[in-house]
Amino acid sequence: xxxxxxxxxxxxxxxxxxxxxxxxxxxxxxxxxxxxxxxxxxxxxxxxxxxxxxxxxxxxxxxxxxxxxxxxxxxxxxxxxxxxxxxxxxxxxxxxxxxxxxxxxxxxxxxxxxxxxxxxxxxxxxxxxxxxxxxxxxxxxxxxxxxxxxxxxxxxxxxxxxxxxxxxxxxxxxxxxxxxxxxxxxxxxxxxxxxxxxxxxxxxxxxxxxxxxxxxxxxxxxxxxxxxxxxx
Amino acid sequence: xxxxxxxxxxxxxxxxxxxxxxxxxxxxxxxxxxxxxxxxxxxxxxxxxxxxxxxxxxxxxxxxxxxxxxxxxxxxxxxxxxxxxxxxxxxxxxxxxxxxxxxxxxxxxxxxxxxxxxxxxxxxxxxxxxxxxxxxxxxxxxxxxxxxxxxxxxxxxxxxxxxxxxxxxxxxxxxxxxxxxxxxxxxxxxxxxxxxxxxxxxxxxxxxxxxxxxxxxxxxxxxxxxxxxxxx
DNA sequence: CGGACAGTTGACATAAATCAAATAGAGTGG
DNA sequence: CCACTCTATTTGATTTATGTCAACTGTCCG
Numbered sequence: 001x002x003x004x005x006x007x008x009x010x011x012x013x014x015x016x017x018x019x020x021x022x023x024x025x026x027x028x029x030x031x032x033x034x035x036x037x038x039x040x041x042x043x044x045x046x047x048x049x050x051x052x053x054x055x056x057x058x059x060x061x062x063x064x065x066x067x068x069x070x071x072x073x074x075x076x077x078x079x080x081x082x083x084x085x086x087x088x089x090x091x092x093x094x095x096x097x098x099x100x101x102x103x104x105x106x107x108x109x110x111x112x113x114x115x116x117x118x119x120x121x122x123x124x125x126x127x128x129x130x131x132x133x134x135x136x137x138x139x140x141x142x143x144x145x146x147x148x149x150x151x152x153x154x155x156x157x158x159x160x161x162x163x164x165x166x167x168x169x170x171x172x173x174x175x176x177x178x179x180x181x182x183x184x185x186x187x188x189x190x191x192x193x194x195x196x197x198x199x200x201x202x203x204x205x206x207x208x209x210x211x212x213x214x215x216x217x218x219x220x221x222x223x224x225x226x227x228x229x230x231x232x
Numbered sequence: 233x234x235x236x237x238x239x240x241x242x243x244x245x246x247x248x249x250x251x252x253x254x255x256x257x258x259x260x261x262x263x264x265x266x267x268x269x270x271x272x273x274x275x276x277x278x279x280x281x282x283x284x285x286x287x288x289x290x291x292x293x294x295x296x297x298x299x300x301x302x303x304x305x306x307x308x309x310x311x312x313x314x315x316x317x318x319x320x321x322x323x324x325x326x327x328x329x330x331x332x333x334x335x336x337x338x339x340x341x342x343x344x345x346x347x348x349x350x351x352x353x354x355x356x357x358x359x360x361x362x363x364x365x366x367x368x369x370x371x372x373x374x375x376x377x378x379x380x381x382x383x384x385x386x387x388x389x390x391x392x393x394x395x396x397x398x399x400x401x402x403x404x405x406x407x408x409x410x411x412x413x414x415x416x417x418x419x420x421x422x423x424x425x426x427x428x429x430x431x432x433x434x435x436x437x438x439x440x441x442x443x444x445x446x447x448x449x450x451x452x453x454x455x456x457x458x459x460x461x462x463x464x
Numbered sequence: 465c466g467g468a469c470a471g472t473t474g475a476c477a478t479a480a481a482t483c484a485a486a487t488a489g490a491g492t493g494g
Numbered sequence: 495c496c497a498c499t500c501t502a503t504t505t506g507a508t509t510t511a512t513g514t515c516a517a518c519t520g521t522c523c524g
Contacts, residue, residue: 071382074463079382096371101378125360138370139328145377146333150303150311152384153424157480184503192385194481199503215490231306389512416471426513431471447521 010038010113017063017113020087022137025129036119041112045181049090049104049112056094058114062086065110066181069102070189080190082141083107085171089137095121108181108216152192160191161201162230165211169220180218242270242345249295249345252319254369257361268351273344277413281322281336281344288326290346294318297342298413301334302421312422314373315339317403321369327353340413340448384424392423393433394462397443401452412450 012023012031023031041060043049049060052071067084081102084090093101094117124131151160164187172178184195184202191198205211210222220226244255244263255263273292275281281292284303299316313334316322325333326349356363383392396419404410416427416434423430437443442458444451452458 071378073382073386077386079385081378081381093371093375096368101375128357131363135367135370136328138367138374139325142370142374142377143325143333145374145381146303146313149313149377149380149384150305152381153311153421154305154309189385195502196482196504197480200480200505203504427470428472428514429512432473435472 010040012038012113015063015113017061017087021061022089022130022133024133026127030127034123036123037116039114041114043106043110043112045106045108045110047106047110049106049110050100052100052103054100055098056091056100057117059089059091059094059117059120060104060112060114062088062090063111063113066107066179067110068105068107068186068190070105071102078189079192080186082144083168083190089134091117092134092137095124095134107186108179156232157191157193157197158201159230159232160193161187161198162205162226164191165205165218165220166223166226166230168218169223176219178218178220179216180213181216242272244270244345247295247345249293249319253293254321254362254365256365258359262359266355268355269348271346273346275338275342275344277338277340277342279338279342281338281342282332284332284335286332287330288323288332289349291321291323291326291349291352292336292344292346294320294322295343295345298339298411299342300337300339300418300422302337303334310421311424312418314376315400315422321366323349324366324369327356327366339418340411388464389423389425389429390433391462391464392425393419393430394437394458396423397437397450397452398455398458398462400450401455408451410450410452411448412445413448 069082188195212219301314420427442454
Protein backbone atom coordinates (compact mmCIF):
# COMPACT_ATOMS: atom_id res chain seq x y z
CA UNK A 1 0.00 0.00 0.00
CA UNK A 2 2.95 2.30 0.49
CA UNK A 3 4.05 4.33 -2.50
CA UNK A 4 7.45 3.12 -3.50
CA UNK A 5 7.98 6.10 -5.65
CA UNK A 6 11.02 6.57 -7.81
CA UNK A 7 11.40 9.74 -9.85
CA UNK A 8 13.89 10.92 -12.39
CA UNK A 9 13.98 13.06 -15.48
CA UNK A 10 12.84 11.12 -18.48
CA UNK A 11 14.74 10.83 -21.71
CA UNK A 12 11.95 10.79 -24.25
CA UNK A 13 14.31 10.43 -27.17
CA UNK A 14 15.40 6.98 -26.10
CA UNK A 15 12.03 5.87 -24.75
CA UNK A 16 11.01 2.42 -25.91
CA UNK A 17 7.47 3.67 -25.78
CA UNK A 18 8.04 6.59 -28.07
CA UNK A 19 6.58 5.11 -31.25
CA UNK A 20 3.31 4.34 -29.43
CA UNK A 21 3.14 7.54 -27.43
CA UNK A 22 1.40 10.78 -28.18
CA UNK A 23 4.75 12.07 -29.42
CA UNK A 24 4.91 9.39 -32.07
CA UNK A 25 4.64 11.77 -34.99
CA UNK A 26 7.42 14.09 -33.90
CA UNK A 27 10.98 14.17 -35.15
CA UNK A 28 13.85 13.87 -32.73
CA UNK A 29 14.54 17.57 -33.03
CA UNK A 30 10.96 18.55 -32.32
CA UNK A 31 11.03 16.29 -29.32
CA UNK A 32 14.16 17.93 -27.99
CA UNK A 33 12.63 21.35 -28.54
CA UNK A 34 9.60 20.55 -26.42
CA UNK A 35 11.22 21.78 -23.30
CA UNK A 36 8.75 19.75 -21.29
CA UNK A 37 9.35 18.39 -17.87
CA UNK A 38 8.75 14.69 -18.29
CA UNK A 39 9.44 12.59 -15.24
CA UNK A 40 9.68 8.84 -14.94
CA UNK A 41 7.90 7.32 -11.98
CA UNK A 42 7.53 3.89 -10.52
CA UNK A 43 4.83 2.75 -8.10
CA UNK A 44 4.16 -0.49 -6.30
CA UNK A 45 0.95 -2.41 -6.91
CA UNK A 46 -1.89 -1.04 -4.79
CA UNK A 47 -0.67 2.54 -4.94
CA UNK A 48 -3.24 5.20 -5.64
CA UNK A 49 -1.87 7.49 -8.34
CA UNK A 50 -4.61 10.07 -8.14
CA UNK A 51 -8.09 10.30 -6.72
CA UNK A 52 -11.42 11.21 -8.25
CA UNK A 53 -11.97 14.87 -7.47
CA UNK A 54 -8.26 15.67 -7.06
CA UNK A 55 -7.39 18.79 -8.95
CA UNK A 56 -5.66 17.64 -12.09
CA UNK A 57 -2.10 18.78 -12.64
CA UNK A 58 -0.58 15.84 -14.45
CA UNK A 59 -1.34 13.29 -17.09
CA UNK A 60 0.55 10.03 -17.48
CA UNK A 61 1.63 7.49 -20.01
CA UNK A 62 1.65 3.96 -18.70
CA UNK A 63 4.89 2.31 -19.75
CA UNK A 64 4.66 -0.91 -17.82
CA UNK A 65 2.17 -2.69 -15.60
CA UNK A 66 -1.61 -2.33 -15.29
CA UNK A 67 -3.87 0.30 -13.75
CA UNK A 68 -7.55 0.43 -12.87
CA UNK A 69 -9.66 3.58 -13.16
CA UNK A 70 -12.37 3.41 -10.54
CA UNK A 71 -15.49 5.31 -9.62
CA UNK A 72 -16.63 4.87 -6.05
CA UNK A 73 -20.28 4.87 -5.07
CA UNK A 74 -21.89 6.38 -2.02
CA UNK A 75 -22.66 2.92 -0.59
CA UNK A 76 -19.03 1.84 -0.58
CA UNK A 77 -19.16 -0.25 -3.70
CA UNK A 78 -17.04 0.64 -6.71
CA UNK A 79 -17.10 0.26 -10.46
CA UNK A 80 -13.95 -0.14 -12.49
CA UNK A 81 -14.50 2.13 -15.45
CA UNK A 82 -11.44 1.21 -17.46
CA UNK A 83 -8.37 -1.01 -17.26
CA UNK A 84 -5.12 0.30 -18.67
CA UNK A 85 -2.14 -1.51 -20.12
CA UNK A 86 1.26 -0.56 -21.35
CA UNK A 87 0.93 2.26 -23.87
CA UNK A 88 -2.33 3.67 -22.50
CA UNK A 89 -2.84 7.21 -21.28
CA UNK A 90 -4.42 8.39 -18.08
CA UNK A 91 -5.32 11.65 -16.46
CA UNK A 92 -5.89 13.41 -19.75
CA UNK A 93 -9.40 14.42 -18.80
CA UNK A 94 -7.58 17.15 -16.89
CA UNK A 95 -7.03 18.93 -20.20
CA UNK A 96 -10.59 20.21 -20.06
CA UNK A 97 -11.69 19.47 -16.55
CA UNK A 98 -10.38 20.91 -13.35
CA UNK A 99 -10.54 17.60 -11.59
CA UNK A 100 -9.77 13.97 -12.23
CA UNK A 101 -12.85 11.95 -13.05
CA UNK A 102 -11.65 8.65 -11.62
CA UNK A 103 -9.38 7.20 -9.01
CA UNK A 104 -6.34 5.55 -10.61
CA UNK A 105 -4.87 2.57 -8.77
CA UNK A 106 -1.88 0.48 -9.78
CA UNK A 107 -2.73 -3.22 -10.01
CA UNK A 108 0.88 -4.28 -10.25
CA UNK A 109 4.19 -2.47 -10.17
CA UNK A 110 3.86 0.27 -12.76
CA UNK A 111 6.21 2.53 -14.61
CA UNK A 112 4.77 5.83 -15.72
CA UNK A 113 5.97 8.99 -17.30
CA UNK A 114 4.35 12.08 -15.99
CA UNK A 115 3.46 15.10 -18.11
CA UNK A 116 2.53 18.52 -16.84
CA UNK A 117 -1.00 19.24 -18.02
CA UNK A 118 -0.49 22.95 -18.53
CA UNK A 119 2.58 22.40 -20.65
CA UNK A 120 0.83 19.63 -22.50
CA UNK A 121 -2.08 21.89 -23.25
CA UNK A 122 0.13 24.56 -24.74
CA UNK A 123 2.05 21.94 -26.63
CA UNK A 124 -1.03 20.42 -28.15
CA UNK A 125 -2.16 23.84 -29.34
CA UNK A 126 1.17 24.30 -31.02
CA UNK A 127 1.64 20.85 -32.51
CA UNK A 128 -1.23 19.40 -34.53
CA UNK A 129 0.32 15.94 -34.42
CA UNK A 130 0.17 15.81 -30.64
CA UNK A 131 -3.37 17.07 -30.55
CA UNK A 132 -4.36 14.57 -33.16
CA UNK A 133 -2.79 11.73 -31.19
CA UNK A 134 -4.66 12.67 -28.04
CA UNK A 135 -7.88 13.04 -29.96
CA UNK A 136 -7.56 9.55 -31.41
CA UNK A 137 -6.95 7.98 -28.04
CA UNK A 138 -10.04 9.73 -26.85
CA UNK A 139 -12.07 8.32 -29.63
CA UNK A 140 -10.79 4.84 -28.95
CA UNK A 141 -11.70 5.22 -25.29
CA UNK A 142 -15.22 6.22 -26.28
CA UNK A 143 -15.56 3.24 -28.58
CA UNK A 144 -14.40 0.90 -25.86
CA UNK A 145 -16.76 2.47 -23.38
CA UNK A 146 -19.66 2.02 -25.77
CA UNK A 147 -18.74 -1.55 -26.38
CA UNK A 148 -18.79 -2.14 -22.63
CA UNK A 149 -22.24 -0.58 -22.45
CA UNK A 150 -23.42 -3.12 -25.00
CA UNK A 151 -21.73 -5.86 -23.02
CA UNK A 152 -23.22 -4.88 -19.68
CA UNK A 153 -26.62 -4.24 -21.17
CA UNK A 154 -27.04 -7.43 -23.16
CA UNK A 155 -24.68 -10.24 -22.11
CA UNK A 156 -24.75 -12.69 -19.29
CA UNK A 157 -22.05 -13.12 -16.68
CA UNK A 158 -20.27 -16.07 -18.34
CA UNK A 159 -20.11 -14.30 -21.68
CA UNK A 160 -18.86 -11.06 -20.17
CA UNK A 161 -16.12 -12.83 -18.26
CA UNK A 162 -15.03 -14.91 -21.25
CA UNK A 163 -14.92 -11.82 -23.46
CA UNK A 164 -12.93 -10.00 -20.85
CA UNK A 165 -10.33 -12.73 -20.46
CA UNK A 166 -9.76 -12.88 -24.20
CA UNK A 167 -9.40 -9.11 -24.38
CA UNK A 168 -6.99 -9.14 -21.50
CA UNK A 169 -4.91 -11.69 -23.38
CA UNK A 170 -4.78 -9.40 -26.40
CA UNK A 171 -2.95 -6.84 -24.32
CA UNK A 172 -0.08 -9.33 -23.94
CA UNK A 173 0.44 -10.82 -27.39
CA UNK A 174 2.93 -13.63 -27.90
CA UNK A 175 2.82 -14.56 -24.25
CA UNK A 176 1.64 -17.95 -23.21
CA UNK A 177 1.34 -17.07 -19.55
CA UNK A 178 -0.21 -13.67 -18.86
CA UNK A 179 0.34 -11.31 -15.97
CA UNK A 180 -2.98 -11.30 -14.13
CA UNK A 181 -2.92 -9.05 -11.08
CA UNK A 182 -6.72 -8.83 -10.74
CA UNK A 183 -8.57 -10.16 -7.71
CA UNK A 184 -12.03 -11.69 -8.00
CA UNK A 185 -13.32 -8.46 -6.55
CA UNK A 186 -11.62 -6.44 -9.27
CA UNK A 187 -13.19 -8.68 -11.88
CA UNK A 188 -16.57 -8.24 -10.25
CA UNK A 189 -16.21 -4.49 -10.12
CA UNK A 190 -15.23 -4.40 -13.75
CA UNK A 191 -17.95 -6.73 -15.00
CA UNK A 192 -20.75 -5.63 -12.72
CA UNK A 193 -20.90 -8.95 -10.83
CA UNK A 194 -20.51 -10.13 -7.25
CA UNK A 195 -17.13 -11.58 -6.33
CA UNK A 196 -18.78 -14.91 -5.52
CA UNK A 197 -20.33 -15.14 -8.91
CA UNK A 198 -17.04 -14.33 -10.61
CA UNK A 199 -15.34 -16.95 -8.48
CA UNK A 200 -17.87 -19.61 -9.46
CA UNK A 201 -17.47 -18.92 -13.15
CA UNK A 202 -13.68 -18.81 -12.99
CA UNK A 203 -13.66 -22.09 -11.07
CA UNK A 204 -15.95 -23.53 -13.69
CA UNK A 205 -13.70 -22.39 -16.54
CA UNK A 206 -10.75 -23.94 -14.76
CA UNK A 207 -12.55 -27.23 -14.19
CA UNK A 208 -13.23 -27.39 -17.92
CA UNK A 209 -9.51 -26.89 -18.52
CA UNK A 210 -10.04 -23.66 -20.39
CA UNK A 211 -7.76 -21.79 -17.98
CA UNK A 212 -4.91 -22.30 -15.59
CA UNK A 213 -4.08 -19.82 -12.87
CA UNK A 214 -1.31 -19.44 -10.34
CA UNK A 215 -0.30 -16.49 -8.17
CA UNK A 216 -0.78 -13.59 -10.53
CA UNK A 217 -0.34 -15.51 -13.75
CA UNK A 218 -3.05 -16.73 -16.09
CA UNK A 219 -2.82 -19.15 -18.96
CA UNK A 220 -5.60 -19.46 -21.50
CA UNK A 221 -5.66 -23.07 -22.58
CA UNK A 222 -8.73 -23.06 -24.81
CA UNK A 223 -9.39 -19.70 -26.45
CA UNK A 224 -11.89 -21.29 -28.83
CA UNK A 225 -14.10 -22.53 -26.05
CA UNK A 226 -13.94 -19.15 -24.35
CA UNK A 227 -14.75 -17.48 -27.65
CA UNK A 228 -17.81 -19.68 -28.05
CA UNK A 229 -19.06 -18.73 -24.58
CA UNK A 230 -18.32 -15.07 -25.15
CA UNK A 231 -20.77 -14.79 -28.04
CA UNK A 232 -23.60 -16.74 -26.45
CA UNK B 233 -41.09 4.71 -41.62
CA UNK B 234 -40.87 6.69 -44.86
CA UNK B 235 -38.24 9.40 -45.01
CA UNK B 236 -40.03 12.71 -45.27
CA UNK B 237 -36.90 14.48 -46.20
CA UNK B 238 -36.75 18.19 -46.73
CA UNK B 239 -33.48 19.75 -47.80
CA UNK B 240 -32.35 23.32 -48.23
CA UNK B 241 -29.24 25.37 -47.83
CA UNK B 242 -28.78 26.38 -44.27
CA UNK B 243 -28.20 29.90 -43.09
CA UNK B 244 -25.81 29.38 -40.23
CA UNK B 245 -25.65 33.07 -39.42
CA UNK B 246 -29.26 33.17 -38.37
CA UNK B 247 -29.36 29.75 -36.82
CA UNK B 248 -31.02 29.70 -33.42
CA UNK B 249 -28.66 26.88 -32.54
CA UNK B 250 -25.53 28.80 -33.36
CA UNK B 251 -24.46 29.67 -29.84
CA UNK B 252 -24.62 26.02 -28.83
CA UNK B 253 -23.07 24.61 -32.00
CA UNK B 254 -19.49 23.78 -32.80
CA UNK B 255 -19.29 27.15 -34.51
CA UNK B 256 -20.10 28.93 -31.30
CA UNK B 257 -16.73 30.63 -30.99
CA UNK B 258 -16.65 32.09 -34.48
CA UNK B 259 -17.45 35.63 -35.50
CA UNK B 260 -20.08 36.30 -38.14
CA UNK B 261 -17.37 37.04 -40.66
CA UNK B 262 -15.51 33.84 -40.00
CA UNK B 263 -18.74 31.97 -40.33
CA UNK B 264 -19.44 33.54 -43.71
CA UNK B 265 -15.93 32.72 -44.84
CA UNK B 266 -16.34 29.04 -44.07
CA UNK B 267 -17.61 28.28 -47.52
CA UNK B 268 -19.12 25.09 -46.18
CA UNK B 269 -22.09 23.33 -47.61
CA UNK B 270 -24.44 23.10 -44.70
CA UNK B 271 -27.85 21.68 -45.49
CA UNK B 272 -30.96 21.65 -43.36
CA UNK B 273 -32.83 18.37 -43.24
CA UNK B 274 -36.03 17.14 -41.71
CA UNK B 275 -36.97 13.52 -41.09
CA UNK B 276 -40.04 11.84 -39.73
CA UNK B 277 -39.88 9.74 -36.56
CA UNK B 278 -38.68 6.22 -37.33
CA UNK B 279 -36.39 7.27 -40.15
CA UNK B 280 -32.93 5.75 -40.22
CA UNK B 281 -30.44 8.54 -40.77
CA UNK B 282 -27.43 6.32 -41.25
CA UNK B 283 -26.49 2.73 -40.52
CA UNK B 284 -23.65 1.16 -38.60
CA UNK B 285 -21.02 0.25 -41.16
CA UNK B 286 -22.16 2.85 -43.71
CA UNK B 287 -19.21 4.76 -45.06
CA UNK B 288 -19.23 8.07 -43.26
CA UNK B 289 -19.58 11.19 -45.41
CA UNK B 290 -21.57 13.49 -43.19
CA UNK B 291 -21.90 14.57 -39.63
CA UNK B 292 -24.98 16.25 -38.21
CA UNK B 293 -26.13 18.68 -35.59
CA UNK B 294 -29.48 17.84 -34.10
CA UNK B 295 -31.58 21.01 -34.02
CA UNK B 296 -34.89 19.57 -32.94
CA UNK B 297 -36.32 16.22 -31.88
CA UNK B 298 -34.59 13.13 -30.47
CA UNK B 299 -32.41 10.42 -31.98
CA UNK B 300 -31.22 7.03 -30.78
CA UNK B 301 -27.79 5.61 -31.62
CA UNK B 302 -28.08 1.84 -31.76
CA UNK B 303 -25.77 -1.13 -31.99
CA UNK B 304 -27.40 -4.29 -33.27
CA UNK B 305 -26.36 -7.73 -32.07
CA UNK B 306 -26.04 -10.91 -34.06
CA UNK B 307 -29.07 -12.43 -32.31
CA UNK B 308 -31.40 -9.64 -33.39
CA UNK B 309 -31.40 -7.77 -30.12
CA UNK B 310 -30.14 -4.21 -29.96
CA UNK B 311 -28.56 -1.85 -27.48
CA UNK B 312 -29.17 1.87 -27.54
CA UNK B 313 -25.75 3.35 -26.99
CA UNK B 314 -26.73 6.99 -26.70
CA UNK B 315 -29.80 9.20 -26.86
CA UNK B 316 -29.47 12.60 -28.48
CA UNK B 317 -31.37 15.79 -27.90
CA UNK B 318 -31.47 19.23 -29.41
CA UNK B 319 -27.95 20.58 -29.61
CA UNK B 320 -26.18 17.21 -29.74
CA UNK B 321 -23.86 16.06 -32.50
CA UNK B 322 -23.88 12.79 -34.39
CA UNK B 323 -21.81 11.09 -37.01
CA UNK B 324 -18.59 12.78 -35.92
CA UNK B 325 -16.83 9.47 -35.44
CA UNK B 326 -16.46 9.68 -39.22
CA UNK B 327 -13.70 12.21 -38.67
CA UNK B 328 -11.30 9.42 -37.83
CA UNK B 329 -13.16 6.30 -38.88
CA UNK B 330 -14.17 5.29 -42.34
CA UNK B 331 -17.51 4.00 -41.18
CA UNK B 332 -20.27 4.99 -38.85
CA UNK B 333 -20.12 3.13 -35.57
CA UNK B 334 -23.85 3.12 -34.84
CA UNK B 335 -27.19 3.19 -36.54
CA UNK B 336 -28.92 6.54 -36.03
CA UNK B 337 -32.71 6.48 -35.88
CA UNK B 338 -35.06 9.41 -35.39
CA UNK B 339 -37.41 8.89 -32.45
CA UNK B 340 -39.61 11.81 -33.37
CA UNK B 341 -39.66 14.32 -36.19
CA UNK B 342 -36.15 15.72 -36.27
CA UNK B 343 -34.48 18.73 -37.80
CA UNK B 344 -30.81 18.35 -38.57
CA UNK B 345 -28.14 20.29 -40.26
CA UNK B 346 -25.74 18.21 -42.24
CA UNK B 347 -22.02 18.91 -42.53
CA UNK B 348 -19.65 17.42 -45.04
CA UNK B 349 -17.04 15.47 -43.08
CA UNK B 350 -14.18 16.21 -45.43
CA UNK B 351 -14.83 19.93 -45.32
CA UNK B 352 -15.29 19.76 -41.58
CA UNK B 353 -11.98 18.01 -41.18
CA UNK B 354 -10.13 20.69 -43.12
CA UNK B 355 -12.00 23.36 -41.26
CA UNK B 356 -11.14 21.94 -37.87
CA UNK B 357 -7.48 21.88 -38.80
CA UNK B 358 -7.70 25.52 -39.73
CA UNK B 359 -9.79 26.78 -36.85
CA UNK B 360 -8.70 25.85 -33.33
CA UNK B 361 -12.04 26.97 -31.92
CA UNK B 362 -13.94 24.45 -33.99
CA UNK B 363 -11.59 21.64 -33.14
CA UNK B 364 -11.79 22.54 -29.51
CA UNK B 365 -15.58 22.49 -29.62
CA UNK B 366 -15.64 19.02 -31.16
CA UNK B 367 -13.08 17.80 -28.67
CA UNK B 368 -15.15 18.97 -25.77
CA UNK B 369 -18.26 17.25 -27.03
CA UNK B 370 -16.23 14.12 -27.36
CA UNK B 371 -15.09 14.34 -23.82
CA UNK B 372 -18.64 14.84 -22.60
CA UNK B 373 -19.75 11.80 -24.56
CA UNK B 374 -17.03 9.75 -22.89
CA UNK B 375 -18.04 10.95 -19.45
CA UNK B 376 -21.65 10.08 -20.12
CA UNK B 377 -20.68 6.68 -21.44
CA UNK B 378 -18.65 6.01 -18.31
CA UNK B 379 -21.47 7.09 -16.10
CA UNK B 380 -23.73 4.63 -17.93
CA UNK B 381 -21.17 1.89 -17.34
CA UNK B 382 -21.40 2.60 -13.63
CA UNK B 383 -25.17 2.59 -13.84
CA UNK B 384 -25.42 -0.67 -15.73
CA UNK B 385 -22.78 -2.32 -13.59
CA UNK B 386 -24.07 -1.40 -10.17
CA UNK B 387 -27.71 -0.30 -10.14
CA UNK B 388 -30.95 -2.17 -10.21
CA UNK B 389 -33.67 -1.76 -12.76
CA UNK B 390 -35.83 0.66 -10.75
CA UNK B 391 -32.90 2.91 -9.99
CA UNK B 392 -31.70 2.94 -13.58
CA UNK B 393 -35.11 3.83 -14.90
CA UNK B 394 -35.69 6.55 -12.33
CA UNK B 395 -32.28 8.06 -13.05
CA UNK B 396 -33.00 7.94 -16.73
CA UNK B 397 -36.35 9.68 -16.46
CA UNK B 398 -34.85 12.50 -14.44
CA UNK B 399 -32.04 12.91 -16.93
CA UNK B 400 -34.50 12.93 -19.79
CA UNK B 401 -36.37 15.72 -18.04
CA UNK B 402 -33.18 17.75 -17.80
CA UNK B 403 -33.02 17.83 -21.58
CA UNK B 404 -36.29 19.78 -21.59
CA UNK B 405 -35.90 22.38 -18.86
CA UNK B 406 -38.84 24.60 -17.93
CA UNK B 407 -41.32 22.19 -19.43
CA UNK B 408 -43.92 20.61 -17.26
CA UNK B 409 -44.95 18.04 -19.84
CA UNK B 410 -42.04 16.42 -21.69
CA UNK B 411 -41.93 15.01 -25.20
CA UNK B 412 -41.45 11.29 -24.67
CA UNK B 413 -41.27 9.40 -27.95
CA UNK B 414 -39.68 6.27 -26.47
CA UNK B 415 -41.41 2.90 -26.51
CA UNK B 416 -41.00 0.41 -23.66
CA UNK B 417 -38.73 -1.49 -25.99
CA UNK B 418 -36.54 1.58 -26.51
CA UNK B 419 -36.31 2.02 -22.77
CA UNK B 420 -35.40 -1.62 -22.38
CA UNK B 421 -32.72 -1.41 -25.04
CA UNK B 422 -31.26 1.67 -23.42
CA UNK B 423 -31.32 0.36 -19.86
CA UNK B 424 -30.44 -3.26 -20.55
CA UNK B 425 -33.85 -4.57 -19.45
CA UNK B 426 -36.68 -6.55 -21.00
CA UNK B 427 -39.66 -4.56 -22.25
CA UNK B 428 -41.91 -6.36 -19.80
CA UNK B 429 -39.78 -5.39 -16.87
CA UNK B 430 -39.68 -1.76 -17.99
CA UNK B 431 -43.43 -1.85 -18.38
CA UNK B 432 -43.92 -3.19 -14.87
CA UNK B 433 -41.73 -0.51 -13.33
CA UNK B 434 -43.32 2.30 -15.33
CA UNK B 435 -46.77 1.07 -14.37
CA UNK B 436 -45.62 0.97 -10.76
CA UNK B 437 -44.27 4.53 -10.91
CA UNK B 438 -47.58 5.65 -12.39
CA UNK B 439 -49.61 3.87 -9.74
CA UNK B 440 -47.62 5.71 -7.11
CA UNK B 441 -48.47 8.97 -8.86
CA UNK B 442 -44.85 9.77 -9.59
CA UNK B 443 -45.56 10.01 -13.31
CA UNK B 444 -48.31 10.68 -15.77
CA UNK B 445 -48.10 9.61 -19.38
CA UNK B 446 -50.24 10.13 -22.44
CA UNK B 447 -49.45 9.55 -26.11
CA UNK B 448 -45.88 10.66 -26.39
CA UNK B 449 -45.92 13.04 -23.46
CA UNK B 450 -44.57 12.45 -19.98
CA UNK B 451 -45.11 14.44 -16.85
CA UNK B 452 -42.94 13.92 -13.80
CA UNK B 453 -45.12 14.57 -10.79
CA UNK B 454 -42.74 13.62 -8.00
CA UNK B 455 -39.10 14.17 -8.89
CA UNK B 456 -38.11 13.76 -5.25
CA UNK B 457 -39.52 10.29 -5.01
CA UNK B 458 -37.83 9.33 -8.27
CA UNK B 459 -34.60 10.80 -7.02
CA UNK B 460 -34.83 8.72 -3.88
CA UNK B 461 -35.29 5.54 -5.91
CA UNK B 462 -32.52 6.48 -8.29
CA UNK B 463 -29.88 6.46 -5.57
CA UNK B 464 -31.00 3.25 -3.89
C1' DC C 465 -65.62 -2.79 -37.60
C1' DG C 466 -61.33 -5.20 -37.54
C1' DG C 467 -56.48 -5.42 -37.56
C1' DA C 468 -52.06 -4.24 -35.99
C1' DC C 469 -49.36 -3.18 -32.33
C1' DA C 470 -47.82 -1.22 -27.91
C1' DG C 471 -48.61 -1.87 -23.34
C1' DT C 472 -50.05 -4.51 -19.24
C1' DT C 473 -50.38 -8.36 -16.27
C1' DG C 474 -49.73 -13.06 -14.51
C1' DA C 475 -47.31 -17.43 -13.87
C1' DC C 476 -43.22 -19.40 -14.05
C1' DA C 477 -38.08 -20.12 -15.04
C1' DT C 478 -33.51 -18.62 -14.55
C1' DA C 479 -29.61 -15.63 -13.44
C1' DA C 480 -27.32 -13.55 -10.13
C1' DA C 481 -26.96 -11.66 -5.33
C1' DT C 482 -26.63 -12.56 -0.60
C1' DC C 483 -25.48 -14.87 3.55
C1' DA C 484 -22.76 -18.12 5.74
C1' DA C 485 -19.26 -21.35 6.26
C1' DA C 486 -15.22 -23.94 4.88
C1' DT C 487 -10.76 -23.97 2.60
C1' DA C 488 -6.61 -22.58 0.76
C1' DG C 489 -2.58 -19.61 0.48
C1' DA C 490 0.66 -16.24 1.58
C1' DG C 491 3.09 -13.89 4.74
C1' DT C 492 4.97 -13.45 9.68
C1' DG C 493 7.17 -14.29 13.79
C1' DG C 494 9.10 -17.64 16.63
C1' DC D 495 10.80 -25.18 9.50
C1' DC D 496 6.53 -24.79 11.92
C1' DA D 497 2.41 -22.67 13.96
C1' DC D 498 -0.42 -18.87 13.36
C1' DT D 499 -2.94 -15.15 11.33
C1' DC D 500 -4.92 -12.76 7.80
C1' DT D 501 -7.04 -12.55 3.58
C1' DA D 502 -8.70 -14.23 -0.90
C1' DT D 503 -11.11 -17.76 -2.76
C1' DT D 504 -14.28 -21.46 -3.05
C1' DT D 505 -18.52 -23.70 -2.15
C1' DG D 506 -23.31 -24.40 -0.52
C1' DA D 507 -28.01 -22.87 0.62
C1' DT D 508 -31.22 -19.57 -0.01
C1' DT D 509 -33.34 -15.26 -1.62
C1' DT D 510 -34.09 -11.78 -4.92
C1' DA D 511 -34.10 -9.64 -9.35
C1' DT D 512 -35.01 -10.10 -13.78
C1' DG D 513 -36.19 -12.68 -18.02
C1' DT D 514 -39.45 -15.50 -20.63
C1' DC D 515 -43.72 -17.08 -22.28
C1' DA D 516 -48.40 -16.33 -22.80
C1' DA D 517 -52.69 -14.18 -22.48
C1' DC D 518 -55.26 -10.08 -22.34
C1' DT D 519 -56.31 -4.95 -23.01
C1' DG D 520 -56.42 -0.75 -25.07
C1' DT D 521 -55.68 2.32 -28.83
C1' DC D 522 -54.82 4.01 -33.15
C1' DC D 523 -56.02 3.84 -37.88
C1' DG D 524 -57.58 2.28 -42.16
